[in-house]
Amino acid sequence: MTSTRRFSTALRDYAREKIERLGNAEILVGIPSYLCDNSIVNVIKTVRKGLDTHYNGARALIMISDGGSTDDTRDTANAYDVKSFNIEKIITIYRGLPGKGSALRAIFEVANFLKPKAVAVFDSDLVSISPLWIKNLIEPVLNGYDFVAPDYMRYKFDATITNSIAYNLTRTTATELAVDRIRVNAICPGAINTPLINFGNPEAMGQMFDQVQPWPNHGTGADIAALVTFLASDEAGFVSGSAALAFFVGCRRSGSFLFFVRGTSLSTLRPSLWLTRTSYSLSSSAW
Numbered sequence: 001m002t003s004t005r006r007f008s009t010a011l012r013d014y015a016r017e018k019i020e021r022l023g024n025a026e027i028l029v030g031i032p033s034y035l036c037d038n039s040i041v042n043v044i045k046t047v048r049k050g051l052d053t054h055y056n057g058a059r060a061l062i063m064i065s066d067g068g069s070t071d072d073t074r075d076t077a078n079a080y081d082v083k084s085f086n087i088e089k090i091i092t093i094y095r096g097l098p099g100k101g102s103a104l105r106a107i108f109e110v111a112n113f114l115k116p117k118a119v120a121v122f123d124s125d126l127v128s129i130s131p132l133w134i135k136n137l138i139e140p141v142l143n144g145y146d147f148v149a150p151d152y153m154r155y156k157f158d159a160t161i162t163n164s165i166a167y168n169l170t171r172t173t174a175t176e177l178a179v180d181r182i183r184v185n186a187i188c189p190g191a192i193n194t195p196l197i198n199f200g201n202p203e204a205m206g207q208m209f210d211q212v213q214p215w216p217n218h219g220t221g222a223d224i225a226a227l228v229t230f231l232a233s234d235e236a237g238f239v240s241g242s243a244a245l246a247f248f249v250g251c252r253r254s255g256s257f258l259f260f261v262r263g264t265s266l267s268t269l270r271p272s273l274w275l276t277r278t279s280y281s282l283s284s285s286a287w
Contacts, residue, residue: 183239
């Protein structure tokens with residue numbers, strides 16, 4: 001019988017010592033990485049340019065939280081010099097279970113210590129990232145918002161960050177709001193035959209579904225709506241902090257998430273939606 005070793009921190013000693021020497025930062029940008037030596041430098045360059053362009057003079061840290069890449073990801077990232085007096089860069093292999101969850105844990109541990117005014121996270125294999133993305137994610141937080149979700153077209157299964165953040169955000173929010181009898185649940189749709197992924201050709205997409213799922217019918221928007229209706233109803237009165245999966249064996253999850261606030265109110269984590277602490281008061285009354 002084997003046991004999984006648990007760590008009290010996702011940071012290694014050398015990373016923690018460097019963070020302690022840094023002391024503080026106004027902006028923290030985290031980049032979870034794994035086997036991305038062909039794209040990591042582009043992401044770092046773009047982040048640096050975005051910080052220089054929109055937050056010139058602000059003390060910032062770019063943190064690459066790597067999952068133990070066996071290619072040249074860390075060497076490539078380390079070789080790139082940010083050439084800035086106010087921007088630091090740190091590259092570390094996180095400790096813990098492999099995956100973006102542990103990478104994010106390491107990034108947020110650094111945020112907890114440095115107490116930055118804003119934290120942004122970008123995937124390491126982004127190709128279309130631009131310097132404006134940095135401003136679009138950070139500026140609302142500096143202006144008082146608590147959470148910012150990006151709005152961009154992406155490959156339908158490119159949702160590693162979204163999956164990790166959305167599920168943990170659901171559990172945490174459900175725990176915090178339970179005392180007020182407020183339910184918070186998430187829906188994780190799989191490959192649903194909608195215009196978002198079939199690009200106007202549902203028949204062709206249906207043929208692809210037939211090859212990857214055993215269920216004879218294809219998921220539709222109506223199926224997701226039925227799940228939304230159930231979770232928002234009194235019949236789901238004892239369901240909170242859950243991530244309802246809406247896909248069949250053989251289908252990969254797409255990572256779109258729907259957030260419920262105060263039982264019957266629905267907020268969708270979609271383009272340019274900024275969730276604030278006060279947004280809860282905009283939903284329907286509590287139970």
